[in-house]
Amino acid sequence: MSDLKALVRSIPDYPKPGIIFRDVTTLFATPAGMRGIVEAMCAPFADETFDCIAGIDARGFILGGAMAVRMGTGFVPIRKKGKLPANVYREEYSLEYGTDEVEIHVDALPVGSRVLLVDDLLATGGTALASIKLIERAGGTVPAAAFAIDLPDLGGSRALRAKGVEVYTVMDFEGD
Amino acid sequence: MSDLKALVRSIPDYPKPGIIFRDVTTLFATPAGMRGIVEAMCAPFADETFDCIAGIDARGFILGGAMAVRMGTGFVPIRKKGKLPANVYREEYSLEYGTDEVEIHVDALPVGSRVLLVDDLLATGGTALASIKLIERAGGTVPAAAFAIDLPDLGGSRALRAKGVEVYTVMDFEGD
Numbered sequence: 001m002s003d004l005k006a007l008v009r010s011i012p013d014y015p016k017p018g019i020i021f022r023d024v025t026t027l028f029a030t031p032a033g034m035r036g037i038v039e040a041m042c043a044p045f046a047d048e049t050f051d052c053i054a055g056i057d058a059r060g061f062i063l064g065g066a067m068a069v070r071m072g073t074g075f076v077p078i079r080k081k082g083k084l085p086a087n088v089y090r091e092e093y094s095l096e097y098g099t100d101e102v103e104i105h106v107d108a109l110p111v112g113s114r115v116l117l118v119d120d121l122l123a124t125g126g127t128a129l130a131s132i133k134l135i136e137r138a139g140g141t142v143p144a145a146a147f148a149i150d151l152p153d154l155g156g157s158r159a160l161r162a163k164g165v166e167v168y169t170v171m172d173f174e175g176d
Numbered sequence: 177m178s179d180l181k182a183l184v185r186s187i188p189d190y191p192k193p194g195i196i197f198r199d200v201t202t203l204f205a206t207p208a209g210m211r212g213i214v215e216a217m218c219a220p221f222a223d224e225t226f227d228c229i230a231g232i233d234a235r236g237f238i239l240g241g242a243m244a245v246r247m248g249t250g251f252v253p254i255r256k257k258g259k260l261p262a263n264v265y266r267e268e269y270s271l272e273y274g275t276d277e278v279e280i281h282v283d284a285l286p287v288g289s290r291v292l293l294v295d296d297l298l299a300t301g302g303t304a305l306a307s308i309k310l311i312e313r314a315g316g317t318v319p320a321a322a323f324a325i326d327l328p329d330l331g332g333s334r335a336l337r338a339k340g341v342e343v344y345t346v347m348d349f350e351g352d
Contacts, residue, residue, distance in 0.1 A: 009262070011261045011262060014261045015261070021261045023261050023262065025252070025253060025260070025261075025262075025281060025284070028241075028244075028250060028251040028252070028253075029228065029250040029251065029252055029284060029285075030250045031228075031244075031248050031249050031250050033250070034241070034244050034245060034249070034250050034251050035245050035248065038241075038245050052205065052207075055238070057234055058233055058234040058237055058253075058255075058259070059237075059253075061234055061235075061237035061238045061241065062231070062237045062238075062240070062241035062251060062253065063241060064238070064241075065204075065210070065214075065237065065238035065239060065240075065241045065242040066241040066242045066244070066245040068204075068207075068210050068242070069210060069211050069214050069242040069245070069246065070245065072207050072211065073207050073210070074204060074205045074206045074207050074209070074210050075204040075205065075210050075238060076201070076204070076205055077201060077204075077234075077235075077238065079234075083234070084201070085187045085190045085191070085197045085199050085201075086185070086187060086199065086201075105201060108201070108205060109205075
């Protein structure tokens with residue numbers, strides 16, 4: 001995976017001083033990077049079946065749509081507040097300062113759907129945990145989640161595993 | 177394509193009275209719908225090569241990421257203002273009331289890249305035309321654009337073709 005990791009751009013002091021932002025746009029921009037990251041994120045699930053992929057707004061859509069077609073599942077968006085046109089469930093999660101909210105359509109999933117949660121990056125896991133609550137409220141279960149990048153020092157993978165979710169990540173950046 | 181069209185949900189009076197919103201989340205939610213729409217949007221380009229797909233924030237990401245993997249290209253995001261971490265070009269476009277802005281990374285594309293522009297829906301074409309300007313400023317060309325849905329009464333496909341862009345759409349909703 002080191003060839004994929006080398007395609008991620010690190011931007012110091014973004015979005016604020018002291019933070020290193022891991023920018024996947026440079027990974028997605030090359031054919032080998034785009035195909036490679038999608039294949040690497042699908043690979044752990046070769047022997048599992050899911051009814052759908054849930055992708056988190058917005059970079060999770062780029063990966064999740066591609067994974068859904070590759071794995072032969074449907075795709076369900078988890079969106080920022082106010083973006084979905086029909087009735088929604090909403091969950092709040094904490095940011096460093098304040099809170100934000102994510103939503104899912106109430107009727108997004110057939111009851112009992114096995115859902116694979118997908119995003120580009122796992123940090124504290126706040127958005128992912130809120131997304132899992134939404135999927136469960138909509139009648140689904142989340143046996144597993146896949147991320148291109150893990151920032152292990154921030155504890156998100158530990159928090160998700162504590163909820164019984166299998167967590168797969170393609171590459172780590174430590175010290176974040 | 178009528179089976180795909182039947183999977184699109186029409187929501188009356190959203191986002192405001194008199195507008196019928198064409199909701200693709202119900203199309204994407206089923207395996208046959210997700211795979212079918214991506215295959216239908218790739219099919220016209222079987223004999224053409226592109227260096228990358230540019231997807232428009234955010235539903236264009238779901239389709240564009242999947243199309244990039246299927247067609248063996250890179251993927252470049254066109255984002256709403258303030259979402260990209262590195263240096264950007266920005267273009268304003270008109271909404272019914274006021275304006276909005278989209279951005280692309282200055283270094284998103286190798287110079288001379290042939291880019292296929294992708295979004296879920298073509299209405300007036302304002303966002304698509306602004307996106308084409310961004311891609312051209314970043315050094316690319318846009319010979320073609322693909323959309324799941326066309327609202328032909330709103331004139332977007334005519335406006336794009338007037339700029340020399342080949343336009344492919346999978347389904348129409350007239351009377352919007």
